[in-house]
Amino acid sequence: MTLDAMLVVAGAGTGVLVGMTGVGGGSVMTPLLLLVFGFAPASAIGTDLWFASFTKLAATRVHHARGLIDWQVVRRLWCGSLPASAITLAWMAYVPIGRETETLLKASVAIAVLVTAASMLFQKQLHALGRGFRLHDSVHFKAMQAPLTVAAGALLGALVTLTSIGAGALGVVFLAYLYPLRLTPSRLVATDIVHAIPLAMFAGSGHLLMGNVDYALLANLLVGSIPGVLVGAWLSAKLPYAMLRTALACVLVFTGVKVLGSI
Template sequence: MDFMLMSAGAITGLLVGLTGVGGGALMTPLLLLVFGIAPMAAVGTDLWFAAITKLFAMRIHQHHGLIDWQVVKRLWIGSLSASTITLIWMKLYPVDDSAVILLKTTIAIAVVLTATGILFQKQLHGFGRYLRTTDSEHFIQWQGPLTIIAGAVLGVLVTLTSVGAGALGAVFLAYLYPLRLTMPRLIATDIVHAIPLAMFAGIGHLIIGNVNFILLGNLLTGSIPAVIIGAMLSARLPHKWLRIGLAIVLFSIGAKLWLNVWH
């Protein structure tokens, strides 16, 4: 048992329960920067960490009837298909030592994009609400196809980096479903979509040999009780300030990871 790993799991689990964000955007950079885990092992292990952690949060949200299953299914159509294609590509063209810098750079960019998405989620939600109320016919017509495309983008990004399912998924949903999804429903729906995606991508990484089970066990020991607490508190805390604080942390981590790669 490693107290530092358990603490990292607990902090990340609490954030996942509260905001739906952090399973990949926070944990993968921590594994790279703080614990010195190899990039592919960090990605593969984090996918299972995120999936299992969010599974416990889902039970809380499902109990409160917050999950929009139609939206989840649309996302799955895009994300699981894209994840399959990405895994086949990774199997045919394995990530070797020469590609490690590219992978770390991609993770850093994904983390910064996640932070940017969190900061501008309110503006995108407002823009989506404007389009939904002024041109509802066309907006509703494109809602389904755009949700599938959003899922595909998440599928590729999560399979390659384990980052994006939480924050970027929430940003897409805030724009595409501005009236239908309240913040608690958006978080619950986003978390449920991420679970099979992370598991699916995680199975591929498991087959490739990128999962560290001892590392995973330590992280889950901290995250499981913490994510349950976070999910129970999710509807009661001010999401605005939580997300701003999280965005600042992610910007810092993304910048640190970028500097770590190129200096």
């Protein structure tokens, strides 16, 4: 394998973002692979799913050691995301990869990036809305928590499988609304990262069987991302979380528009 310095640096930077915020595995890396490195959409998505899996797996040990993972919430998300991923993979297996399909995948990536950016910008308002509902109508709120978490997982499962984007930012936003008192920012990030690992591996396995994974690309990205995500996880409790997410959201808006313009 030949190391590509640009790919290693891209992996390292994305790894730091994932460790700090839980965001970046798909919403940053997939557009980079499309816009900067010129990879085909299917290859970028399939490879990125495995990149995100291994990168987030490296961060899990740090978060688990701090006792930040809410396993009950993770299991609820899996109940929705894994079956939805299987259904999406089945659909993709029967849709031939042609020019029209590549355009659809690119458009899906762009829309997913823009939705991710919007969700990050309005996370505080959604958290406040969930907190108000939780405090003023706790009986109904608690009754709906579990089924809504499964539904959120299903939406994430389909979106991540199709675009490799959404498990980070959208997952955190859903959890901020559904568990406004139970999950602190650090617990949000840790819980969301752990949910994303089996989902990305499951979806990535389907893409692997369809021939959408570039092993040399994956290896180059992981050389940078594994140390990067460990640094990011260590920094996650030390840096201004809200400011980081706002800055990242602005970058994603620009990125999403660029991807749309490239179609």
